[in-house]
Amino acid sequence: MFTKLSAIVFGLGNIVRKQYVKGIAMLALEVAFFVYMFTNGIGYLSKIPSLGENKGGKELVDGFWQYVEPDRSVVILLYGVCSIVICVAFVGLWVLSVRAAYKSQVQMQENGKAPSFMDDVHELLDAKAHLLLMFLPTLGIAVFTVLPLIFMISMAFTSYDHKNLILFDWVGLKNFATVFSNSGGTVNAGLFVRVLIWTLVWAFFATFLNFFLGMFVAMIINRKTTRGKGFWRACFSMSIAVPQFVSLLVMHTMLQPQGAVNRMLQTWGWITDPLPFFTNATWARVTVIVINLWVGIPYTIMQITGILQNIPADQYEAAKIDGANWWQIFTKITMPYIIFVLTPYLITTFTGNVNNFNVIYLLSAGDPTPLGDSAGKTDLLITWLYKLTVDKQDYNLGAVIGIMTFIVLAVVSLITYRNSGSYKNEEAFR
Amino acid sequence: MSNNNSAAAVESHGFLHDQKKRRIVGDIAAHLFLAVLAVIWLVPIVWVFAESFNKNTAPYTSSFFPKEWTLENYKVLFTDRNVLNFPKMFTTTFIIACFTCVISVIFVLSVAYCMSRMRFRVRKTFMNVVLILGMFPSIMAVTAIYFILKAMGLADGNMTIVALILVYSAGTGAGFYVMKGYMDTIPTSLDEAALLDGCTRFQVFYKIIIPICKPMIVYQAIIGFLGPWLDFVMAKVICRTQSNYTVALGLWLMLQKEYIQNWYARFAAAAVVISIPIAILFILMQRFYQESMAGSVKG
Numbered sequence: 127m128f129t130k131l132s133a134i135v136f137g138l139g140n141i142v143r144k145q146y147v148k149g150i151a152m153l154a155l156e157v158a159f160f161v162y163m164f165t166n167g168i169g170y171l172s173k174i175p176s177l178g179e180n181k182g183g184k185e186l187v188d189g190f191w192q193y194v195e196p197d198r199s200v201v202i203l204l205y206g207v208c209s210i211v212i213c214v215a216f217v218g219l220w221v222l223s224v225r226a227a228y229k230s231q232v233q234m235q236e237n238g239k240a241p242s243f244m245d246d247v248h249e250l251l252d253a254k255a256h257l258l259l260m261f262l263p264t265l266g267i268a269v270f271t272v273l274p275l276i277f278m279i280s281m282a283f284t285s286y287d288h289k290n291l292i293l294f295d296w297v298g299l300k301n302f303a304t305v306f307s308n309s310g311g312t313v314n315a316g317l318f319v320r321v322l323i324w325t326l327v328w329a330f331f332a333t334f335l336n337f338f339l340g341m342f343v344a345m346i347i348n349r350k351t352t353r354g355k356g357f358w359r360a361c362f363s364m365s366i367a368v369p370q371f372v373s374l375l376v377m378h379t380m381l382q383p384q385g386a387v388n389r390m391l392q393t394w395g396w397i398t399d400p401l402p403f404f405t406n407a408t409w410a411r412v413t414v415i416v417i418n419l420w421v422g423i424p425y426t427i428m429q430i431t432g433i434l435q436n437i438p439a440d441q442y443e444a445a446k447i448d449g450a451n452w453w454q455i456f457t458k459i460t461m462p463y464i465i466f467v468l469t470p471y472l473i474t475t476f477t478g479n480v481n482n483f484n485v486i487y488l489l490s491a492g493d494p495t496p497l498g499d500s501a502g503k504t505d506l507l508i509t510w511l512y513k514l515t516v517d518k519q520d521y522n523l524g525a526v527i528g529i530m531t532f533i534v535l536a537v538v539s540l541i542t543y544r545n546s547g548s549y550k551n552e553e554a555f556r
Numbered sequence: 557m558s559n560n561n562s563a564a565a566v567e568s569h570g571f572l573h574d575q576k577k578r579r580i581v582g583d584i585a586a587h588l589f590l591a592v593l594a595v596i597w598l599v600p601i602v603w604v605f606a607e608s609f610n611k612n613t614a615p616y617t618s619s620f621f622p623k624e625w626t627l628e629n630y631k632v633l634f635t636d637r638n639v640l641n642f643p644k645m646f647t648t649t650f651i652i653a654c655f656t657c658v659i660s661v662i663f664v665l666s667v668a669y670c671m672s673r674m675r676f677r678v679r680k681t682f683m684n685v686v687l688i689l690g691m692f693p694s695i696m697a698v699t700a701i702y703f704i705l706k707a708m709g710l711a712d713g714n715m716t717i718v719a720l721i722l723v724y725s726a727g728t729g730a731g732f733y734v735m736k737g738y739m740d741t742i743p744t745s746l747d748e749a750a751l752l753d754g755c756t757r758f759q760v761f762y763k764i765i766i767p768i769c770k771p772m773i774v775y776q777a778i779i780g781f782l783g784p785w786l787d788f789v790m791a792k793v794i795c796r797t798q799s800n801y802t803v804a805l806g807l808w809l810m811l812q813k814e815y816i817q818n819w820y821a822r823f824a825a826a827a828v829v830i831s832i833p834i835a836i837l838f839i840l841m842q843r844f845y846q847e848s849m850a851g852s853v854k855g
Contacts, residue, residue: 432772436741
């Protein structure tokens, strides 16, 4: 009876069975939901289909001109998305409440009493520790990652560009058509394909060159007979201690036509004209990849050193007794172990490099840029997106580029991840 | 191999000698190689350090290293608060970095433990969702995050510190993959023994798993602490007024056209000053890192 009533008054079933804290918490959440819906939620939800129609401006009220605030479509869209998310969460709470009430009813019948608050707490520390531990991290991800993403994705279907900053409308798939048409303009299919190919080439080299060269250096440092291991590691970690941001800006100024590197080479008489580090497309592309090696290798060394030291020593001893040489030990023991631990890391590095904003933006800023294009020769999808949204305020086109970036990454990494050892067989090295 | 045994025995002296020679050559090559690389890695850093003592404050000077040396750049950096208030930027960033470091370590450890050791219904779903979320370009969400913070009332005045802490640490739970990979290599027999002895899951977490994971915690702490010092985009969108700038924004501003002629040497000085807390922390952590590496799970 009370269990069924719990579907309307959340937590009632729990309060009746003396689970006061649980019951009152649920009731409070329900009340909070309805208060929000009646004060704000319904208003915003009803405006979502039109995204606001009031253009604002001056209006005659009682013989006086009054300024009327226009509807801000962005705000309506944001609160609308929030309200939808809250409604979904409310449905979840409803299911939870009915289930909790039913559970306490069953336990009442079986044991004569429902578990007390202290029992629940104890369970949260033991069998259900994941609920306790995961709550805050998940909430953080939901509010600061999922919510903004839903918001931005919905922007791809609106006309929110530099011409319609205050009031805009739903336009369906028109923005996708703009990006994939060859009708000229600053954003077109040819440009998109060019940027996409460079992004993939960049991510491939940036990830795998970093990984293999970093592993090579780490293993040289880690050799038994290498002296001063700590010193070498410290040398490489110095560049982590200097903020990446700073070293990139320094590199940028050093590699300018009249910067320190060109000066030095000219005074030594090695070159007569400044090297075109950021003015020639090929030079610029190689430069960013090489400098990314400078930035990235120390991190790889740190990671791999940790893993190398964690490989069980008995495996090496066994291999040596069986007469394996260093190459066999490397390919049969070290590599599989490193790959097993680092596959997820490699995938995240790859996606990280596709989304590597700092290196490109601070180093070359996408230059050289051909006249009339909105993306330069070293622009990645992500820096192009930034230029479109922040510089040009074409949020809708930026959102389309963002979605396309996502699709590319999703295809690449889901395939690799699902085929990797650490996904298929999590317990392999226990 | 058995046919060659006698031959090997005869040549064993020469063979050993040869191996020793080869090892020495290898050692020399390895050390030379490392020395060359170390120079490449250190030159830009040494250059910044030297530039910070340059008396000539303009960029693009004629020599690689400064000709006249002075301490003036540091003095002016901390005393001249009118144009760019560097001391304030420094404290702001430091506070943000400390909070972010602690929160991100806690978040990553909890999520990684749940993913590695607990088995529950939405586990695989969660892992896949996080993987998918990581593939969305982060720049895409920047504007949206600003609107959300504005709605929470955190977007202006001194509240931007709270806003930045939230932004940097809220999503860190998603970066659990490396930590989980590490935890997956810890033998489950340790957990099972502890559970048999009457530990709760939570006690297993902080009494067994956390001490073993120290090296990875160190790694995570470095990453968490560095985040706010390095981030530029997020800070730029959230801190709209100069009074709330973080160090990264301040440094970027020093290299803008209006400032670069007077601020270039001070930029280098500021870069040195920022690197100091990071470097100290880093050296401390590395010692700790190696110690705990040697003493993780034995046998």
